[in-house]
Amino acid sequence: xxxxxxxxxxxxxxxxxxxxxxxxxxxxxxxxxxxxxxxxxxxxxxxxxxxxxxxxxxxxxxxxxxxxxxxxxxxxxxxxxxxxxxxxxxxxxxxxxxxxxxxxxxxxxxxxxxxxxxxxxxxxxxxxxxxxxxxxxxxxxxxxxxxxxxxxxxxxxxxxxxxxxxxxxxxxxxxxxxxxxxxxxxxxxxxxxxxxxxxxxxxxxxxxxxxxxxxxxxxxxxxxxxxxxxxxxxxxxxxxxxxxxxxxxxxxxxxxxxxxxxxxxxxxxxxxxxxxxxxxxxxxxxxxxxxxxxxxxxxxxxxxxxxxxxxxxxxxxxxxxxxxxxxxxxxxxxxxxxxxxxxxxxxxxxxxxxxxxxxxxxxxxxxxxxxxxxxxxxxxxxxxxxxxxxxxxxxxxxxxxxxxxxxxxxxxxxxxxxxxxxxxxxxxxxxxxxxxxxxxxxxxxxxxxxxxxxxxxxxxxx
Amino acid sequence: xxxxxxxxxxxxxxxxxxxxxxxxxxxxxxxxxxxxxxxxxxxxxxxxxxxxxxxxxxxxxxxxxxxxxxxxxxxxxxxxxxxxxxxxxxxxxxxxxxxxxxxxxxxxxxxxxxxxxxxxxxxxxxxxxxxxxxxxxxxxxxxxxxxxxxxxxxxxxxxxxxxxxxxxxxxxxxxxxxxxxxxxxxxxxxxxxxxxxxxx
Numbered sequence: 001x002x003x004x005x006x007x008x009x010x011x012x013x014x015x016x017x018x019x020x021x022x023x024x025x026x027x028x029x030x031x032x033x034x035x036x037x038x039x040x041x042x043x044x045x046x047x048x049x050x051x052x053x054x055x056x057x058x059x060x061x062x063x064x065x066x067x068x069x070x071x072x073x074x075x076x077x078x079x080x081x082x083x084x085x086x087x088x089x090x091x092x093x094x095x096x097x098x099x100x101x102x103x104x105x106x107x108x109x110x111x112x113x114x115x116x117x118x119x120x121x122x123x124x125x126x127x128x129x130x131x132x133x134x135x136x137x138x139x140x141x142x143x144x145x146x147x148x149x150x151x152x153x154x155x156x157x158x159x160x161x162x163x164x165x166x167x168x169x170x171x172x173x174x175x176x177x178x179x180x181x182x183x184x185x186x187x188x189x190x191x192x193x194x195x196x197x198x199x200x201x202x203x204x205x206x207x208x209x210x211x212x213x214x215x216x217x218x219x220x221x222x223x224x225x226x227x228x229x230x231x232x233x234x235x236x237x238x239x240x241x242x243x244x245x246x247x248x249x250x251x252x253x254x255x256x257x258x259x260x261x262x263x264x265x266x267x268x269x270x271x272x273x274x275x276x277x278x279x280x281x282x283x284x285x286x287x288x289x290x291x292x293x294x295x296x297x298x299x300x301x302x303x304x305x306x307x308x309x310x311x312x313x314x315x316x317x318x319x320x321x322x323x324x325x326x327x328x329x330x331x332x333x334x335x336x337x338x339x340x341x342x343x344x345x346x347x348x349x350x351x352x353x354x355x356x357x358x359x360x361x362x363x364x365x366x367x368x369x370x371x372x373x374x375x376x377x378x379x380x381x382x383x384x385x386x387x388x389x390x391x392x393x394x395x396x397x398x399x400x401x402x403x404x405x406x407x408x409x410x411x412x413x414x415x416x417x418x419x420x421x422x423x424x425x426x427x428x429x430x431x432x433x434x435x436x437x438x439x440x441x442x443x444x445x446x447x448x449x450x451x452x453x454x455x456x457x458x459x460x461x462x
Numbered sequence: 463x464x465x466x467x468x469x470x471x472x473x474x475x476x477x478x479x480x481x482x483x484x485x486x487x488x489x490x491x492x493x494x495x496x497x498x499x500x501x502x503x504x505x506x507x508x509x510x511x512x513x514x515x516x517x518x519x520x521x522x523x524x525x526x527x528x529x530x531x532x533x534x535x536x537x538x539x540x541x542x543x544x545x546x547x548x549x550x551x552x553x554x555x556x557x558x559x560x561x562x563x564x565x566x567x568x569x570x571x572x573x574x575x576x577x578x579x580x581x582x583x584x585x586x587x588x589x590x591x592x593x594x595x596x597x598x599x600x601x602x603x604x605x606x607x608x609x610x611x612x613x614x615x616x617x618x619x620x621x622x623x624x625x626x627x628x629x630x631x632x633x634x635x636x637x638x639x640x641x642x643x644x645x646x647x648x649x650x651x652x653x654x655x656x657x658x659x660x661x662x
Contacts (some may be wrong), residue, residue, distance in 0.1 A: 095533035159536035223542035255629035
């Protein structure tokens with residue numbers, strides 16, 4: 001019996017095949033498992049709510065911070081100040097970038113500062129967020145690089161968080177961008193709803209911010225342990241005796257009860273070192289978050305590092321759980337109760353106004369009724385011809401201006417209008433006549449708006 | 463519909479074209495996922511390794527790779543807040559008037575403790591103390607102008623070292639870092655630099 005070489009080779013291949021196939025499958029499965037773990041870590045579909053809270057907070061902090069810089073604009077960042085461009089370029093790092101390296105004329109600085117403050121405001125309210133966020137970020141790093149001597153911890157915290165917000169899909173909730181999207185849908189049909197945005201991209205942004213905060217706490221905690229003053233429990237006392245943070249009241253208390261200073265010192269280290277490890281666990285997260293926020297509130301109150309503390313707290317917001325926010329929203333909705341707005345569905349102006357109002361009602365607290373097609377059992381048609389009405393859970397019905405005034409305080413999306421509706425005496429003094437005039441002339445306004453809308457459509461067509 | 467050329471209409475109706483679009487969408491998603499994954503990986507490494515001391519060649523190599531990214535985006539830091547506490551210094555200046563009288567000022571006392579300007583002022587005065595020859599002239603000129611009513615002849619910039627003291631000292635009334643005490647004891651400190659106001 002003779003066996004050809006080919007047959008032997010084929011037999012050997014057959015014997016090796018299962019082993020090779022198993023090996024290949026193992027590799028494939030390992031990669032697939034790695035991919036799944038990677039996706040689970042980074043790309044869980046989430047809403048952008050924690051990022052939006054950070055966006056609004058950082059935007060507000062930047063407005064306050066850089067508004068205060070207006071009187072010092074030229075002293076800090078222009079050639080006329082203590083850091084001329086030549087000196088700044090000489091002392092800056094090789095890769096430092098600032099728009100003010102290229103635009104150094106005082107008028108350019110003033111124009112940019114105005115644009116930057118407007119962009120911060122737009123960033124805070126979420127208007128055109130997808131590109132405004134980049135102006136804010138570039139502006140921020142430009143100020144830092146033009147005069148690096150002014151930068152301290154808070155500025156780097158803000159830069160780090162801003163970069164993460166820039167690469168995340170912010171502006172999809174709690175923003176004017178969202179209001180505009182909802183309003184557009186409601187203009188077609190007042191009952192229309194726009195589903196809340198959620199995506200794996202948002203999940204990745206939240207995770208990046210969480211890791212950033214954990215890294216900051218880890219390094220700041222570990223670096224403290226290296227130093228004797230922290231290990232001995234004297235650090236907090238030593239901070240308060242420096243002129244920068246001198247506080248005679250606290251020093252009086254600590255001098256009499258020095259153990260308090262020791263406790264605060266060790267508690268600071270404990271919170272900072274524990275945070276990066278315990279913040280991830282379901283059970284310990286609320287406590288760690290509360291401890292970290294409390295630490296920053298104390299730093300803000302006693303060391304006057306308000307900007308820094310606020311920026312850090314905004315970073316911690318990335319650890320807010322979705323269900324906490326949902327529960328908070330549901331609790332608020334329950335507490336306030338249902339509100340029904342009765343409007344005139346035949347009046348175009350009224351429908352447009354309702355679309356605007358409802359677009360701000362993110363928690364969907366207000367239900368609507370068109371009295372033309374669906375008469376109200378509580379408010380008569382004759383009264384509804386004169387004004388819009390709000391029916392409360394207890395059966396009370398508030399007309400016109402009073403209805404808006406009631407809603408503004410109870411719908412979080414409308415809180416920004418509180419200053420207009422709640423100025424003692426003045427709001428009611430002017431509010432009632434303005435509302436009554438608008439209500440009486442709503443037909444006229446509807447025609448005018450309709451004519452304008454038709455003109456716009458015609459212009460677009462042309 | 464009739465405006466669209468016939469060939470285009472046929473092409474659009476082809477299932478393969480629809481399938482092609484679907485495939486393109488899937489690839490776009492995959493590329494997006496890959497790009498975001500790469501950025502996340504890169505940025506996470508940057509966040510974690512930036513504060514590590516550069517004591518070994520591995521960290522130094524990492525630094526060389528990441529430095530442009532960290533510097534240009536303002537992310538370069540060690541996150542070592544308040545460690546160490548260190549020995550502080552306070553900035554002050556003395557105006558010498560035409561009669562030879564000296565008037566001492568500690569500019570930080572004029573800045574509100576709660577405002578952002580306080581932190582900027584601290585940083586600015588630290589900068590002047592660190593490099594008085596580079597930045598001192600600007601501030602000396604500003605102080606000469608500010609106190610023009612005193613008819614200043616010269617301004618001397620000072621650096622006052624803060625001292626460490628303990629609860630017992632505090633209880634016995636010793637407050638060496640109290641701004642008021644510091645201001646009343648300026649004579650013991652060495653000047654950083656002196657500028658002539660008349661030449662300014």
